[in-house]
Amino acid sequence: MVATATRGKYAVQPHSQEPGSPDERLVYLVDKGKLAFRGEYQAIWESACNKLAQAGYGALIPLSYARHSPKLVKTLNPEAAINLSASVSLAAIKVNRAAAELLPKAAVIAAAELKSSHSFSSWIATVEELIHHAPESSLAVLERTQKIVSTLTPDRFRSWVLAGLRSTGDDTLRQIQYFSFVDPESEKWFLHEAGDVVFTNLERKLKLYLISLWNLCPPMRDLIASSAPLSVRRISISNGVIQVPEVFPGFHDEQAETIFRAGIAHAGAHLMYSTKKFVLGELKPIQVALVSLLEDARVEYLAMQAFPGLGELWLPFHTAKPSGPKLVPLLLSRLARALIDSGYRDGDGWVQKGRDMFFDPGNDFTDPAMCRRIGGLLGNDLGQLRAQFNSKTYVVEPPYRDDNMGLWDFGDRQGQEESDEGIFIEAMRTSPQESDDDSSSSQDSEQSDDRNEQQYSARESTDSEHRESEVAVRYPEYDYLTGAERPSWTCAVEYFPDFGDALKIDRILEKHSKLVNRITNLIQSAKVSLPERLHHQNVGESLDLDACINAVISRRMGETPDPRIYSTTERKHRDLSVLVLLDVSNSTNDKVQTAGTSILELELQATSLLAYAMSELGDPFAISAFCSDGKEDVHYYRIKNFDSPYDSSARAYLAGLKGKLSTRMGTAMRHATSDLINQHTHRRLLLVVSDGEPSDIDVDDQLYLVEDAKKVARSISRLGIDTFCVGLDGSGDSYLHKIFGKKNVAVIDKLERLPERLPMLYFRLTA
Helix, strand or coil: CCCCCEECCEECCCCCCCCCCHHHHHHHHHHHHHHHCCCHHHHHHHHHHHHHHHCCCCCHHHHHHHHHCHHHHHHCCHHHHHHHHHHHHHHHHHCCHHHHHHHHHHHHHHHHHHCCHHHHHHHHHHHHHHHHHCHHHHHHHHHCHHHHHCCCCHHHHHHHHHHHHHHHCCCHHHHHHHHCCCCHHHHHHHHHHCCCCCHHHHHHHHHHHHHHHHCCCCCEEECCCCCCCHHHCCCEEECCEEEECCCCCCCCHHHHHHHHHHHHHHHHHHHHHCCCCEECCCCCHHHHHHHHHHHHHHHHHHHHHHCCCHHHHHHHHCCCCCCCCCCHHHHHHHHHHHCCCCCCCCCCHHHHHHHHHHCCCCCCCCCCHHHHHHHHHHHHHHHHCCCCCCCCCCCCCCCCCCCCHHHEECHHHHHCCCCHHHHHHHHHCCCHHHHHHCCCCCCECCCCCCHHHHCCCCCCCCCCCCCCCCEEEEEEEEECCCCEEEEEEEEEEEECCCCCCHHHHHHHHHHCHHHHHHHHHHHHCCCCCCCEEEEEECCCCEECHHHHHHHHHHHHCCCCCCCCCEEEEECCCCCEEEEEEEECCHHHHCEECCCCEEHHHHHHHHHHHHHHHHHHHCCCEEEEEEEECCCCCEEEEEEECCCCCCCHHHHHHHHCCCCCCEECHHHHHHHHHHHHCCCCCCEEEEEEEECCCCECCCCCCHHHHHHHHHHHHHHHHHCCCEEEEEECCCCCHHHHHHHHCHHHEEECCCHHHHHHHHHHHHHHHHC
16 A cells, blocks of 8 residues: 655645646645755745745646656756746746746756756756747747757757847747748758758858859859748759759768759759750640659760769769669659669669660750650650659659759740649749749858859849849858857848939039149059069168179179169059948938038048049049848949949939938948959958948847947958948947957048048048
8 A cells, every 4th residue: 555645635646646636736746846856955946836836827837847847856956946947937927828837848858958057057048038039939949849959059059049039130920930940041040050061051162163063153042942841942943043952951961062062063064054945835744754854864964974973973862772663753763863873773664765765876965855755755654554643742853953943944834723734833843933033032152252153133123213233142140149150141232323413423523622632632642552672773771682793793893883782662653442331321311510411411522522532543443332121131332333434423323322221331341342352452441431330120239230340340351451430420439449440440520521531531541
């Protein structure tokens, strides 16, 4: 017989069975849980249980805490179990009862996986941070605790959470989608934090690999997520743009890098040899699949003729076996292997027929029409065999091959939704319509990448009065809380600036004619170039060894030696390039009382004077402007490029600038640097003119964008580019000095003097 203990009117049942009513169950669980604690911890833990029971949270929350928290004592320590009660209470107050009830169970799962008090404390701290900033999303994260803690370290977990909070801002619905893994960005960043080999980590290598193979440099970017599961996404080629899945699930480490390389090499083969699109016509879905498979094999055959080593890259991914049920997807995989693996033997008559037809000596492998002819015949054979083909579930195999959507001209058939062909098209497609319409997505590029690699889309805007050409380039952004850059986090979008009145700029020059002449004379005296050594000088810094030897020889021969035995160095010309980057955020519309005009007008006056002087001197220079509307839309305006003249069009663009939106300085500086890095002058200068602290609508942390801009300024200097900021905020010393360094900032407190000071500063910087 099992003895029972009593507490008040409730009898504690044997440990194998909890009592029925909530009060009885709580008493039972408290008495049972106390056995896990020792000494003074028993009373403290019991007090924590009682506080939760008396807090009015309902019966289930204290029961969950009393049931699960004692398990933390064995895994971690009594303090972790007791401190958990405060987190449970926080969840009950800030979130809801469901989250508070689930938290103790999630804590046990996390503790069992992390096995460290320090790691567990970091995990629970991140959960509390999420509760404070995105309470509606907390339940979704707790429900996925096993997936999260088994994949991410506590630090990586916090980084993923911060990425979600920063990317979604205060949008509750977007937060829920992110932390529920509904938002594709969530899975992307989760995989990134997990340390998987992702496309953004390899993008630069893959571009160089494609250049080395085919001398091709097409734009590459993340594959736009669709309703298709991550596991069935394939590389897609559309209008010369290669879209790549962020990861290939199931492939890790070196094998993951290999499949990315195999996929890019295959895409390059299509760009080289798939010169014509197939017209869909009356082909059935199975015939479309077969023609696509044969075209894959044809371009790989031609590629391996040029580079035999590609066979060793592609062949390991063909794992089909010459046996098994005669299902169409399996037969297609077997045929794919038979067409690339000369040593593969398959007893199936249909597979062997396909191989014989493909390698018929009469075929012209340079003509894609052979694939359409053979595919049509093989498809008819499968039809006669009554083989079933489900177009909705078909996925191209092996996984390194693309989805083949770029091979087909669907014409009007692309809009069909109910027909078999339409269904098959949708089954193969990885959301190309979304891809074509979305011009704000691109891959993060190294700052030294060629801009042709970064540019991927141009379009016309119908909701604007002028044509709007957009070039979208993705860049990383530094998060000081995690100490790491988030790749492809922001997007710089280039817009055509509005046309203004070019005569406005001319009137500025007329108004300041005396200043223009003085500035031009001052700047012209500055020589900025590599010093040249001048030999055979009458005076100089050092002896010219060759001249000295000749002088000694002349004396010994009885001749009068040449007295020019010195050498010196001299800068004989100007050799610098400058990019002026103007902040045109909304705050530049503020009026300057002492000047009777806006900050933006003063910027235009100063830039006009400086541009005139630089154009007269022949210094290569560019002028750009920026503002921002969140991380996905950092506006960048090219007023004048390095290779374009400072003509009436450039002056009209300058006059047409308007102040609007926010100031995401770091992204604009990264984009400007991609131009400066291509200038081959002795000195390169990025001159930033800004009136306020970096900020944006989706950032609440004041330090975040300041630290990012600081990181950019440091990285620019390592590229051999000088940065200097002209601050128009009288109180901007603190954050500007932090970003650029004290020696690289000039804060102008009397803004009415900006038109005079900016050119003078340029003279000082280039003297």
